Amino acid sequence: MICPARNPSGTRLTKSLTEEVMTDNHYDTIIVGAGIAGLTATTYLARSGRKVLLIEKNRECGGLVNTFTRNGFHFDAGVRALLDAGIIFPMLKDLGIHLEVVKSQVSPGIGNEIMHFENPESLSEYSDLLKKFYPESDGEIDEVIGIIRKVIRHIDVLYGIENSFFKDLKQDRGFIFKKLLPWLPRFIMTIRKINGMNAPVKDYLKSIIKDNSLRDMITQHFFKNTPSFFALGYFSLYLEYFYPRGGVGRLTVQC
Numbered sequence: 417m418i419c420p421a422r423n424p425s426g427t428r429l430t431k432s433l434t435e436e437v438m439t440d441n442h443y444d445t446i447i448v449g450a451g452i453a454g455l456t457a458t459t460y461l462a463r464s465g466r467k468v469l470l471i472e473k474n475r476e477c478g479g480l481v482n483t484f485t486r487n488g489f490h491f492d493a494g495v496r497a498l499l500d501a502g503i504i505f506p507m508l509k510d511l512g513i514h515l516e517v518v519k520s521q522v523s524p525g526i527g528n529e530i531m532h533f534e535n536p537e538s539l540s541e542y543s544d545l546l547k548k549f550y551p552e553s554d555g556e557i558d559e560v561i562g563i564i565r566k567v568i569r570h571i572d573v574l575y576g577i578e579n580s581f582f583k584d585l586k587q588d589r590g591f592i593f594k595k596l597l598p599w600l601p602r603f604i605m606t607i608r609k610i611n612g613m614n615a616p617v618k619d620y621l622k623s624i625i626k627d628n629s630l631r632d633m634i635t636q637h638f639f640k641n642t643p644s645f646f647a648l649g650y651f652s653l654y655l656e657y658f659y660p661r662g663g664v665g666r667l668t669v670q671c
């Protein structure tokens with residue numbers, strides 16, 4: 417594994433060294449890019465006995481999951497917090513990696529008014545905040561909050577069980593029969609329901625909210641083409657954000 421694919425002085429690997437790597441060694445897999453995806457793939461392939469070459473063009477691994485330190489302060493270069501989504505914690509457990517984390521609270525605000533997403537009831541507080549600034553749209557706000565509540569119920573199903581990828585299904589029969597199989601029909605029904613919510617969130621909300629400013633306020637957290645289900649589902653996922661002590665880059669350093 418080469419990571420980074422530059423020598424310590426920061427210059428690119430020389431052609432001869434690259435050629436040597438490519439010709440004198442046999443690799444089962446070559447992965448280009450040591451972001452979280454490349455690091456994860458490399459770790460699992462290497463663990464299963466494959467010989468893997470991981471190539472990164474930057475001096476540091478991690479890609480968007482990266483933290484640098486200046487004068488004792490940590491700065492996150494890309495991602496600002498992490499979401500388990502039934503994957504990160506089971507994966508870390510599976511790899512025997514301990515990551516010290518703290519809760520990362522999401523606190524949206526309008527003007528000087530700020531609220532905190534602390535529990536499922538915080539959605540009502542968010543609704544009150546929107547209504548305070550857009551009283552003439554209170555019916556539309558109720559409708560959107562109703563849709564968000566429905567999406568949250570779907571999210572609860574999607575992430576309702578531990579990710580089976582990290583389970584030893586041959587050994588853990590209890591998980592298959594008591595959790596996975598009963599969950600599958602609910603999962604399939606939920607997937608059908610959310611397929612109708614693939615339109616970009618801004619377009620989706622246009623059919624419900626007339627006021628452009630209110631629409632911008634609700635969608636400001638997302639890229640404008642984020643699918644509606646994914647975007648509105650964030651109001652549930654906000655409660656699960658966590659932050660590794662020392663910066664998000666601790667995750668990739670540990671890999």
Ligand SMILES: Cc1cc2nc3c(=O)[nH]c(=O)nc-3n(C[C@H](O)[C@H](O)[C@H](O)COP(=O)(O)OP(=O)(O)OC[C@H]3O[C@@H](n4cnc5c(N)ncnc54)[C@H](O)[C@@H]3O)c2cc1C
Nearest residue numbers: 449450451452453454471472473479480495496497498499
């Ligand atoms: C603005 C923004 C904010 C985000 N915020 C969050 C957040 O708060 N929480 C969250 O969980 N997720 C967030 N995400 C999503 C998350 O960052 C990504 O899903 C994840 O980091 C993608 O990982 P990756 O390994 O696929 O790609 P990257 O992290 O982009 O890694 C790709 C790597 O490949 C390297 N590379 C590229 N080309 C070459 C080449 N030719 N040769 C060698 N190396 C190469 C790059 O240098 C880089 O290291 C955010 C994404 C963006 C864009």
